[in-house]
Amino acid sequence: MSADDFIVTPWHVEGDIDYDKLVQKFGTEKISVELQNRIKKITGEDHFMLRRGIFFSHREMNRILDDYEKGNKFFLYTGRGPSGHTHIGHLIPWAFAKWLQKKFDVNMYFQLTDDEKFFSKPNLTLEDTEKFAYENALDFIALGFNPEKTKIIINTKNIQTLYPIAAQVAKKINFSNTKATFGFTNETNLGMIFYTSLQSAPCFIEDKPVLIPLGVDQDPHFRLTRDIAPKIGKPKPALIHNIMIPALEGPGGKMSASDENGTVYTTDAPNVVKKKINKYAFSGGRPDIEEHRRLGGNPDIDVSYQYLRIFFEPDDNKLRSIYEDYKSGKLLSGELKAILIEKINTFLAVHQEKREKAREKIDQFLFENK
Numbered sequence: 001m002s003a004d005d006f007i008v009t010p011w012h013v014e015g016d017i018d019y020d021k022l023v024q025k026f027g028t029e030k031i032s033v034e035l036q037n038r039i040k041k042i043t044g045e046d047h048f049m050l051r052r053g054i055f056f057s058h059r060e061m062n063r064i065l066d067d068y069e070k071g072n073k074f075f076l077y078t079g080r081g082p083s084g085h086t087h088i089g090h091l092i093p094w095a096f097a098k099w100l101q102k103k104f105d106v107n108m109y110f111q112l113t114d115d116e117k118f119f120s121k122p123n124l125t126l127e128d129t130e131k132f133a134y135e136n137a138l139d140f141i142a143l144g145f146n147p148e149k150t151k152i153i154i155n156t157k158n159i160q161t162l163y164p165i166a167a168q169v170a171k172k173i174n175f176s177n178t179k180a181t182f183g184f185t186n187e188t189n190l191g192m193i194f195y196t197s198l199q200s201a202p203c204f205i206e207d208k209p210v211l212i213p214l215g216v217d218q219d220p221h222f223r224l225t226r227d228i229a230p231k232i233g234k235p236k237p238a239l240i241h242n243i244m245i246p247a248l249e250g251p252g253g254k255m256s257a258s259d260e261n262g263t264v265y266t267t268d269a270p271n272v273v274k275k276k277i278n279k280y281a282f283s284g285g286r287p288d289i290e291e292h293r294r295l296g297g298n299p300d301i302d303v304s305y306q307y308l309r310i311f312f313e314p315d316d317n318k319l320r321s322i323y324e325d326y327k328s329g330k331l332l333s334g335e336l337k338a339i340l341i342e343k344i345n346t347f348l349a350v351h352q353e354k355r356e357k358a359r360e361k362i363d364q365f366l367f368e369n370k
């Protein structure tokens, strides 16, 4: 563990993340109230993820908005490393991306890095990661992206398009840059070492500036991309970062597709969601009911409350009364869990239906090599 007691890299997140420290460490900017207001004014909507600091940090979001107000459009890009089924943490940047696409009416690229997960996960074959790429694409489509303006890139299928761009990038990044950024060693495979240039490639797929909504763990790739962009005559990608939703067993760390008990997948059945939350969700409650009623619980460390705050309860009034009732002891841990289970299962019932319908639409979304 680092001196800060938390680690955030694209392949490893551990400990209780201090987001203020992370902003300093990564050299990003916190989203100020001014920037929040600016986005609110342009989009005409006060998005709860901005208001609550779920999206908390950015790189050059103001430049994107300056250009936009001058009539110059940008495009959106985000992605997924298909190592398993989609979980509710992945939906955070994608749901926000969907909102951005609707508000700004721009093109969107979604990269599925089946190669990356083959390189980074010893137990996965390329067939496995390809299978999950198509499964994850269904979740993305189910969120309602504009089919006219959205393309899904699968690395092993679209390498013909990506490779010439990745080659430009790769020539400008040397081994000590990647080593310093990702902590690679002599045992790291070559696929991993080259990989960051493939994640960079979609940033330059159009001749316009790009805005990338993403979890902050992915920032290090784009720090490198931003360093080299001027060297290949391209605009630096702009980023907007979300916090990491904790694993069920929380309170720190992140939900990760490879930790089954700590994760709610979009494919989970209602009884599975119920069982997982009741059994594993870290509680900020007291050891017994009498004490809880007397002293109250701690919503700030309670994982069920955090899931409501981050994604499942956009209504501020409802969220506030849950917070207050839990803190005062009026609401018990089991009752708070029941609220979350109901919210997740209601969301998933609709999502799973859309996800199945997406099977028929997927061809429309797949990027075709030119």
Ligand code: TYM
Binding pocket: 010, 077, 078, 079, 080, 081, 082, 089, 090, 091, 092, 093, 111, 112, 113, 116, 199, 212, 213, 214, 215, 216, 217, 218, 242, 243, 244, 245, 246, 254, 255, 256
């Ligand atoms: P991956 O598959 O790890 O994650 C996909 C997206 O979900 C975010 N994320 C989370 N957000 C909140 N809470 C969590 N617990 C959580 N876990 C993951 C990630 O930050 C990411 O935005 N290498 C990438 C795939 C990729 C990509 C991109 C991501 C390719 N191009 C461009 C972002 C932008 C990956 O493995 O993501």
